[in-house]
Amino acid sequence: MRPSAHDDRIWTVAGAKAKLSEVIERAQSVPQTITRNGKPSVVVVSAEEWQRKTARKGSLAEFLMDSPLRGAGLDLDRERDEPRDLPL
Structure with missing residues (x-):
């Protein structure tokens, strides 16, 4: 997705620095993207959203x-080959 010039969720690094409080405030409800050299670089999300996305399930x-592969009859036996000699 290419950001539009007037998208209020897209910030340049300079713009985000100048209005960090606003970036943080907006990130409480919708992720904010910070661009570098015109390309998305980072996304700022609320701590609640981060916890939700990274929570162990x-x-x-x-x-x-x-797993959908459980009971699929996969042969998972380990090979019992001798170790190979490696040059020193």
Whole structure:
């Protein structure tokens, strides 16, 4: 998505520095993108949104048990080859 020149969610680095309080305030309700050299560089989101996006959703065991590949009959036996000699 190419940002439009008048999109109020897109900031240049200079603009974000000059109006950091406003960037933070707006990020409470909608992510704010900061561009560098005309390209999106970072996105500022609220702490609540960050926590929601990064929260662990169950354990690894639960993830594996819920896998659509569970029971697919995959052969996961490890090869028992001898270690190879590496030059020193």
